[in-house]
Amino acid sequence: MCTGCVQKEYPDRGNTCLDNGSYLMNFLGCANCQQRDFVLISNKTMVDEDEEEIVTYLHKCKNCDHVIARHEYTFTVVDDYQEYTMLCMLCGKAEDSISVMPDDPRQSAPLF
Template sequence: MCGGCVGTEYPARGNTCLENGSFLLNFVACAECNKRDFVLIANRATEEEDGEEIITYDHMCENCHHVIARHEYTFSVVDDYQEYTMLYGPALLKLAPRVF
């Protein structure tokens, strides 16, 4: 996550889990072009591994294509419960998930 593009680099969202895995209310403006316009979803990929769906994508500035954030989340059904695990920011590098 680009610290220059967001108000709070890693906001405390509690157990909020959004359909697309993104919290765009925190987006202030692009750190590269200083515009607050639409955010594109790029490089979206979905894989399935051992009954778990893994979704990855980047958020990019519509104007200059600066990467605002990289996202990864997983979805699985465990004992009749739907489970989402979201990775973002440094967690993508360390592979340390936050489970909601």
Template sequence: MCHGCVKEEYPERENMCLDNGSFLRNFAGCAECRKLEIVRIENRKCTEDENGIELVTYQHVCLCCGHIIGQHEYTFKVEGEFQVYQMECILCGNGEDERSILPVDPRGPQLM
């Protein structure tokens, strides 16, 4: 993970959890080649363990020189009556969200 390529390391993204894509607003430019180009996604893998937890991982890579900007991790799991999403990435940030699997959320209406 490259600290020189991002404006802010692991920005707080609240309930935003991405299983694909890049948060380009946080990209300062490649620390290796000094270019500010589109970030490529490489080595995307999706796995599921015996507990039903889905894990998506991939790397953010500089389009020009191949420098690895960061490693992105996204998880999805079901806990009781809720779907839980989590994201951790130096570029895209940290986020966590929880959604009810029931037609009506037992916690009541959620404020945005």
């Protein structure tokens, strides 16, 4: 993908995992046409395989169709947790895990 279009490659986004959209704060502008405009999402696919959902798409320049980055988002359920990941040169890298139970056992305070 294009390192000239982004401020920082694969910025750490903590637990913010996007299955749609673009992180425009990291977009410098198109290295091909030198315009800083909206970023289009194209070639979006969603695949369900082996209990894992994978969403991929391309970030493209609105003006010249230059490919800025490839975005990948995954979702799966492991044991009692929903697991999310995101990897994209523009949007960054992130992971999150959320309990499917009403009370997350990892958040429980010890009684003593």
